Each structure stands twice: as C-alpha cells, then as structure tokens.
Amino acid sequence: MREAARRLIARHGFAAVSMRKIAAEVGVQAGALYNYIPDKQTLLFEIMQAHMEELLTARAELDAPADPVQALEQFTRFHIRFHSNRPDEVFIAYMELRNLTPENFAAIEAMRRTYEDQLTEILVAGVAAGHFRLAEPRVTTMALIAMLTGVNTWFREEGRLSLDEVEGIYLDMVRRTVAA
Amino acid sequence: MREAARRLIARHGFAAVSMRKIAAEVGVQAGALYNYIPDKQTLLFEIMQAHMEELLTARAELDAPADPVQALEQFTRFHIRFHSNRPDEVFIAYMELRNLTPENFAAIEAMRRTYEDQLTEILVAGVAAGHFRLAEPRVTTMALIAMLTGVNTWFREEGRLSLDEVEGIYLDMVRRTVAA
DNA sequence: GTCTATATTGAGATAGAC
DNA sequence: GTCTATCTCAATATAGAC
Incomplete structure (x- = not known):
C-alpha cells in the first residue's frame, strides 16, 4: 500500500x-x-519518515573515512547513489513538505538538518586541516547538496552516461568547489 | 487574480x-x-508561461558580455537575482510541471531548455577559448543551474548574508567548478 | 461583469454486514 | 480484514438573473 x-x-x-x-x-x-492508517496525512508522513530514516541509517553504516578529503568523496558518491536510486521518495520528500502538519513538518525537517550537518562537519574539518578553502560552510553545504540532488532531474538509467561516470564528474566538481 | x-x-x-x-x-x-479563464488548467499554464517568458526576456535585455568569463559571471548573478526575486513563480515552475497537460508541458519545457542552452553555450565557448576546463558541458549546465536555483531554498532577506554577498559566494563556487 | 443557484462529480472517512 | 453503502463536504464548471 x-x-x-x-x-x-x-x-x-x-x-x-x-x-x-x-x-x-x-x-x-x-x-x-x-x-x-488512521488518515491520509499519516500515510504521507510515514512515507517521508521512512525515507529520511533510511537515509540516516545508510549513512551511519558507512565505513569511517580516513580524512576530510575521503569523507567528502564518500559523502558525494553516497548522496548521488542513494538519491538516484529513489527518485520517487526524493521527489516527495522535497515537494510535499507543505502538505505536512506543522508537527510532522518539524520532524522531517529535523532529520534533513541532521543529514546536512554531516556535510557541514566534513567541510569544517577539511578547512581546519588545510585541505579545503571556503568562506561559508553552511552556504557551501546547501550549494553542494542542491547540485548533487539535481542529478535526479536529468539522469536516466538508459542514458549515455553510467551512474559511475556521473559520480566521477560530480565528484570532480565538488572537489574543485572546495579546493584549497 | x-x-x-x-x-x-x-x-x-x-x-x-x-x-x-x-x-x-x-x-x-x-x-x-x-x-x-476557460478553466483551471489554463490558469496554471499562463502563470508558468508568463514566468518563463519574463525569464527569457530579461536575459535578452542584458548587455552583451565581452568574453565567456564575463558571460559566466553575468549569467550567475542574473540567475540568482532573478530567481530569488520570484520564489513563488520558481517554486510553481518546478513543482507543478506534472499538473500540466502534455501540450502545455512541452511548451514550458521548450522554454526552459532554451534558457539552459544559453549557459551551455557560454561553457562551450569558454572551453574553446581556454578559459574553462570541463568534460561534459551539458552535465555542468545542469549541476550549476541546480546549485544556483537552490539559493531559493534557504535564502531569506532578513538573514545574515545580503543577496550581494550570496551572489559573490556562488560566483566563486561557479568559477572554481569550471576553472581551467 | 458579477451574482446566486445548481448540476455533477468525487473527495475523506465511517458503519456494519460478512 | 475486506466489502458495500453511505454521510458529509467540497470540487469544477455552467446557467441565467440583474
């Protein structure tokens, strides 16, 4: 159902x-x-909640990276792969937020924020270690996530580029964006 | 109305x-x-059509840039400013595509493609002139537009950063992404 | 050109038989 | 646990008075 x-x-x-x-x-x-389900609202919330929980769980199961550079590569590849595998859920999670009740909205937003914070931490650690150079970790976080999630708007399994190739291209752009 | x-x-x-x-x-x-209006569908279409026409018209009225580097800066600043000034229209133009009839959808998509092609052309010209280095102009186009439009998801007029500052930060990221 | 009134359709949700 | 039947409400769109 x-x-x-x-x-x-x-x-x-x-x-x-x-x-x-x-x-x-x-x-x-x-x-x-x-x-x-008790009502339609609950159905929507459960779909979104399950998606966000899967996202956070899958992230938590990854191996610990050796340094911020590897952490950034891991995050980039993970984000593209996870999201491109779930186009419906991603679409819903971004488009239907306005149809959640305030309490349900707050719960989903908190999980999204948790995920975003993981990238921000990678960026801050990379700057501290001298690997990255960027003025606004929070702005860069939002910019990179928007860029990576955007893969879903155009990538097609049957297209010219494989997902592996796409990952490589985006990884290159991400690295340049934050390079010291 | x-x-x-x-x-x-x-x-x-x-x-x-x-x-x-x-x-x-x-x-x-x-x-x-x-x-x-004859029906509700027409109302949606006219809102989207007016938005896309404004976008293409506003672009066409800009001064001709001297070279691809300036063209990229002009595009970046224009995109952020135009879209952040019209959050409702941008949201609708991206979220309600699925509620258009097939003919109306095709019309809006064609205009969006025209706009995207303008960035692709800048990138290709910049590569040819040795200013930029990138493997896939079309992929880079989609990545940059997603990144720039993403400003709308977090930017607030009352926030810490002014729109001018945000433009500068994103321009820096765009330049790095395509730098030779 | 806007109103009231309405035709028609379908929505979310519930009751009670089986 | 699923069905049919139904309550109540609201949707798009139209007709015709003013």
Missing part, C-alpha cells in the same frame, strides 16, 4: 491522489485502507 | 487550491473567475 501510494503521489502529487485511487492500485476498496 | 492564484498555488500546491479559494482571495465569487 505504501509502495502504491509512493508511486502515485510522486507522479500526481499528494493532493491529487485520492484514497480511492490508492486502493484501486492495491486492488482493494477505499475503506480497507483505513485498517492500516 | 493571477497574483492571488500564484501565491496560493505556491503555498498549497495546484491541486489543493480551489477556484473558490482563489475567488475568495480576489474578493469575488468563484463563477466570476470564468470570465477571465
């Missing part, structure tokens, strides 16, 4: 997807969905 | 905004809106 909802919401938007359509996709009647 | 629709759609999403709410914002009844 959550899988069906994810696909439909990513394609049409949360407000445009009715419980009836989700039920039809699953192969049941609308009433049956309410055995699993 | 279009102004009211823009504000509401940016905040709640196209599907979540009813003609009644737009009418209430304007101060009339819902039926009266249909003297100005």
Whole structure:
C-alpha cells in the first residue's frame, strides 16, 4: 500500500491522489485502507519518515573515512547513489513538505538538518586541516547538496552516461568547489 | 487574480487550491473567475508561461558580455537575482510541471531548455577559448543551474548574508567548478 | 461583469454486514 | 480484514438573473 501510494503521489502529487485511487492500485476498496492508517496525512508522513530514516541509517553504516578529503568523496558518491536510486521518495520528500502538519513538518525537517550537518562537519574539518578553502560552510553545504540532488532531474538509467561516470564528474566538481 | 492564484498555488500546491479559494482571495465569487479563464488548467499554464517568458526576456535585455568569463559571471548573478526575486513563480515552475497537460508541458519545457542552452553555450565557448576546463558541458549546465536555483531554498532577506554577498559566494563556487 | 443557484462529480472517512 | 453503502463536504464548471 505504501509502495502504491509512493508511486502515485510522486507522479500526481499528494493532493491529487485520492484514497480511492490508492486502493484501486492495491486492488482493494477505499475503506480497507483505513485498517492500516488512521488518515491520509499519516500515510504521507510515514512515507517521508521512512525515507529520511533510511537515509540516516545508510549513512551511519558507512565505513569511517580516513580524512576530510575521503569523507567528502564518500559523502558525494553516497548522496548521488542513494538519491538516484529513489527518485520517487526524493521527489516527495522535497515537494510535499507543505502538505505536512506543522508537527510532522518539524520532524522531517529535523532529520534533513541532521543529514546536512554531516556535510557541514566534513567541510569544517577539511578547512581546519588545510585541505579545503571556503568562506561559508553552511552556504557551501546547501550549494553542494542542491547540485548533487539535481542529478535526479536529468539522469536516466538508459542514458549515455553510467551512474559511475556521473559520480566521477560530480565528484570532480565538488572537489574543485572546495579546493584549497 | 493571477497574483492571488500564484501565491496560493505556491503555498498549497495546484491541486489543493480551489477556484473558490482563489475567488475568495480576489474578493469575488468563484463563477466570476470564468470570465477571465476557460478553466483551471489554463490558469496554471499562463502563470508558468508568463514566468518563463519574463525569464527569457530579461536575459535578452542584458548587455552583451565581452568574453565567456564575463558571460559566466553575468549569467550567475542574473540567475540568482532573478530567481530569488520570484520564489513563488520558481517554486510553481518546478513543482507543478506534472499538473500540466502534455501540450502545455512541452511548451514550458521548450522554454526552459532554451534558457539552459544559453549557459551551455557560454561553457562551450569558454572551453574553446581556454578559459574553462570541463568534460561534459551539458552535465555542468545542469549541476550549476541546480546549485544556483537552490539559493531559493534557504535564502531569506532578513538573514545574515545580503543577496550581494550570496551572489559573490556562488560566483566563486561557479568559477572554481569550471576553472581551467 | 458579477451574482446566486445548481448540476455533477468525487473527495475523506465511517458503519456494519460478512 | 475486506466489502458495500453511505454521510458529509467540497470540487469544477455552467446557467441565467440583474
């Protein structure tokens, strides 16, 4: 059910997807969905929450990098790979924030902030160690994440470039952006 | 009316905004809106179309830059300034593409592609002149535009940094990304 | 050109049979 | 645990009075 909802919401938007359509996709009647969720809002929140938790968990499972330079490479490759593998979830996580209740919004935002802070810490450590040069770690964090997430807007599995090649190209741009 | 629709759609999403709410914002009844547009879809399309036309017109009115290096600076500053001045329109133009009919979608996409091509041309010319070094002009175009548009997700007029300062920081990152 | 009124459709959610 | 049936509300769009 959550899988069906994810696909439909990513394609049409949360407000445009009715419980009836989700039920039809699953192969049941609308009433049956309410055995699993109390309301539509909860469904959206759970999709976003699961996505953000997967993101933070997957990051936590990576090997500890030797230095900030390796940490930056690891972050870059991880971000591109994780997000390009989940276009629907990423789309929803960015587009449907406004459809969350204030409490649910705050919870998702806190997780996103936690993730962003990991890149900021890498940048600050790299500057301290003399590997990187940048004036505003927070601005650079937002700029790099926007750049990397942007891969999702154009990358296609069947395209000319493989994801490995794309990772390499973006890694080069990231390194230049912060190089000492 | 279009102004009211823009504000509401940016905040709640196209599907979540009813003609009644737009009418209430304007101060009339819902039926009266249909003297100005044939249907809701046309309203969305006209908002997006007007935005893209303004974008292309504003670009066309800029002075011709002396070389690719200046062209890149001009593009960067223009992009940040134009988009940060119109957060609602930018949000709608990126988020509501899926709510356009196929014909309307194609029209908006063509205009967006025209704009992107302008940056690609600057990059290619800069490479040819030996100012820039980059492997994939099209990938770099998408990466830079994503990075620059990302300013809208965090920049606030009341914040610590002025828009001028932000422009300078992003210009530095853009230059590094393509530097020979 | 805007109003009221309405036709028609579909939304979220619930009740109760099975 | 899923169904049918339904409550209540609100949606887009139109008709016709003024």
